[in-house]
Amino acid sequence: MPPTVRRIPRPTAQRLSLYLREIQPLIAQGQPTISSRELGEKLGVSSAQVRKDLAWVVQSRQTGESGRSGVGYNCFKMNDSIRHVIGANRRWPTVLVGVGNIGRALLAYGGFAQDGFSIAAIFDANPRMEGKRVGGLAIQPTSALRKVIRTNRISIGILAVPRSAAQVVATQLCDAGIRGILNFAPMRIAVTEGVSVTNVDVSVALEQLSMDISIRDQLRLSAEGAA
Amino acid sequence: MPPTVRRIPRPTAQRLSLYLREIQPLIAQGQPTISSRELGEKLGVSSAQVRKDLAWVVQSRQTGESGRSGVGYNCFKMNDSIRHVIGANRRWPTVLVGVGNIGRALLAYGGFAQDGFSIAAIFDANPRMEGKRVGGLAIQPTSALRKVIRTNRISIGILAVPRSAAQVVATQLCDAGIRGILNFAPMRIAVTEGVSVTNVDVSVALEQLSMDISIRDQLRLSAEGAA
Numbered sequence: 352m353p354p355t356v357r358r359i360p361r362p363t364a365q366r367l368s369l370y371l372r373e374i375q376p377l378i379a380q381g382q383p384t385i386s387s388r389e390l391g392e393k394l395g396v397s398s399a400q401v402r403k404d405l406a407w408v409v410q411s412r413q414t415g416e417s418g419r420s421g422v423g424y425n426c427f428k429m430n431d432s433i434r435h436v437i438g439a440n441r442r443w444p445t446v447l448v449g450v451g452n453i454g455r456a457l458l459a460y461g462g463f464a465q466d467g468f469s470i471a472a473i474f475d476a477n478p479r480m481e482g483k484r485v486g487g488l489a490i491q492p493t494s495a496l497r498k499v500i501r502t503n504r505i506s507i508g509i510l511a512v513p514r515s516a517a518q519v520v521a522t523q524l525c526d527a528g529i530r531g532i533l534n535f536a537p538m539r540i541a542v543t544e545g546v547s548v549t550n551v552d553v554s555v556a557l558e559q560l561s562m563d564i565s566i567r568d569q570l571r572l573s574a575e576g577a578a
Numbered sequence: 579m580p581p582t583v584r585r586i587p588r589p590t591a592q593r594l595s596l597y598l599r600e601i602q603p604l605i606a607q608g609q610p611t612i613s614s615r616e617l618g619e620k621l622g623v624s625s626a627q628v629r630k631d632l633a634w635v636v637q638s639r640q641t642g643e644s645g646r647s648g649v650g651y652n653c654f655k656m657n658d659s660i661r662h663v664i665g666a667n668r669r670w671p672t673v674l675v676g677v678g679n680i681g682r683a684l685l686a687y688g689g690f691a692q693d694g695f696s697i698a699a700i701f702d703a704n705p706r707m708e709g710k711r712v713g714g715l716a717i718q719p720t721s722a723l724r725k726v727i728r729t730n731r732i733s734i735g736i737l738a739v740p741r742s743a744a745q746v747v748a749t750q751l752c753d754a755g756i757r758g759i760l761n762f763a764p765m766r767i768a769v770t771e772g773v774s775v776t777n778v779d780v781s782v783a784l785e786q787l788s789m790d791i792s793i794r795d796q797l798r799l800s801a802e803g804a805a
Contacts, residue, residue: 362589364789368782393589437785438792443734452686456679460764463781467788506791509783511690512603531787531792533780537687547790549783553760554690555595556776557670557734560758562591563774564733565665567757 363404364437369394370404371433374426384423408432444471444505445533448493448520449512450485455534457509460484470509472499476516493520497527506530514538590631591664596621597631598660601653613650613767635659671698671732672760675720675747677712677740680762685713697736699726703743720747724754733757741765 373393377385387398387405405424409432434440447454447470458470473488475481480490489501499505508524510517510532517536524532525543534540534550542548580636600620604612614625614632626720632651636659674681674697685697700715702708707717718726726732736750737744737759744763751759751768761767761777 364793368785368789382725414775434724436793436796437789438795439785439788441792442786443784443788452679452683455782456683459679463764465785466781466785468781468784507787530791531771533783533787543584545794547787549786551778551780551783553684553687553778554693554695556760556778557672557690557695558664558666558693559591559776560734560760560774561666561668561670562595562664564757565668565774566591566663568665569663 363407366396366400366404367433367437368445369437370401371430371437374430378426378430382426384427385426386423389423395400399530405429410553439467441467443507444503445469445507445509446472446474446496446524446529447511448474448476448496448524449510449511449516449535450475450480450483450490451511451513454509455485457511458476458488468507470523471503474499476512493523496523499555500524500527500529507533509533509535510540511535529557562569579759590634591702593621593623593627593631594635594660594664597628598657598666601657605653605657609653610661611650612653616650621690630746632656635663652781666694668694670695670734672696672732673694673699673723673727673732673751673756674736674738675701675703675723675751676737676762677702677707677710677717678738678740681736681738684738685715695734696751698730698732703747704741711766727751727754727756729757734760734761736762738762 370390373387374388387401389422390399392403407430445468447457450458454473454475458473470486470488473485473490474493474494474496475490478492481492483490498509506529508529508531510520510524512520514536517534517538517540521532521534521540521542525546529546531547531549532540532542534548537552537554539550540548588751595616600617614628618625618628624658635656643785672695674684676702677685681700681702685700690696697713697715700712700719701720701723703720705719708719710717727735733756735756735758737747737751739747741763744765744767744779748761748767748769751774756773757770758774758776759767761775764779764781766777767775
């Protein structure tokens, strides 16, 4: 019987990654410990939230750094535990499906190599693209997805196809045994249970900005009204 | 003297946007109210967090829906208050700087029009690109940024230039009076105080996936160890 797998809440996962970014410079500066309050202040979350998130790391790893009252968390241990839990020490070869504008931008960039990610193989549904070389890789037909993913034990697929093809390719990736999909297509894709999806959604990003600007306007207006 | 403007914490802003997405189908189904517990469960956050976030809306707007004990929040009023606070009722023309792969992908997509966003003008630092038409717009030199932004009262700039040019263009945008920048360049940009930045960061998105997968592996291993 497969074990029950409890999934980490997405906001917690995001914060763990942010905690990591905050404590790395501290380690470089030689700071041995950090309190949940101090860490929370850096990210605008409560110390209770920080403690809850870090308890999750301890629970997942069944070991790790639980923090000591009045002393705080050991930065080294926290760094090590979080990196271990979130897989920051592993290599992550990925497949890219869709060699259009976004796909080419990703191939040209490649800056995520320092985080352990690489594009190991590229695919396109258009038969005319087959065999063309982009970024040092030859474009393969999507019919080869299954073999490439299984042979190379690839966990992550990058979906950079038009909206019209997104669901078909997402299903192909799931059938081929992929475990996570980075989706650039502007729609929600349906996936097999247990497959993670992260959407890179320009609308959501724009909404965050418009929200910030609007809220500042609201506050300015109320401050002026109160004056 | 300018009023003191308190900035909404980014996690709160993100959740407000998610609350909106959850309550819109409820309104369509005719559900009149929702409890903080119910809303929290949909998004995996505590009911206390929901109440805290929505109190922020009331405070910013100095009116709105505060929720009633035992009754919950009125979905219509909550929808209206959040939309108002986050600026979802406004039109947001933007400028795009950088007409490379990412810029072209954004121009070709245009699916964020339904959320009130549009690309009103496009710019590139390469003088050879000047005057070329992409997506129905003529590419302008970055020297024209200031005039276009001021004349058309544009709040948001989309930064889709290479890393090497990102800071220079970000500074030009700030000097021209932009209020928010959507940054696709894989680096943190420095901006004038009061300018919001949202980074579309592929590394962070990939990290979320690798984290999900690793954590599932951890849990599976510990379940197997315990069995």
